[in-house]
Amino acid sequence: MKTYHGSCHCGAVKFEVDAELSQLERCTCSICSKKGALFCRVPPDRFRRLQGEDDLTLYRFNTEIAKHYFCSHCGIHTFGHPRSAPELCLINVRCLDDFDLESEDYEVRLFDGRNWEAAFKARQESG
16 A cells, blocks of 8 residues: 545645555546546555645535545636545545546546446346
């Protein structure tokens, strides 16, 4: 496990996360598809907000379980809490300043967020 440092585009929001990034997730729900994020999930004790608490804007929709945090200045989605596991932190790996998506070795798993209920049930059944 490694500590990674992340930020929004303008640098107002900064955070760090302890994560193992060999397996990332891409969700096909309406918001994730539009923002093009790649995610990793970590327990809250492995995520630390370093700067910009007051610069974050919370966006919720539909069931309002998931929390999507965006920088109120540049609009970048840095992290959140997923509907499928709201106790976890969902990190937008594209915001990690020291993780190069072009050169790192990782696998991307697809979550069928367009068919959320069926995909969540299948995930639970597969363990």
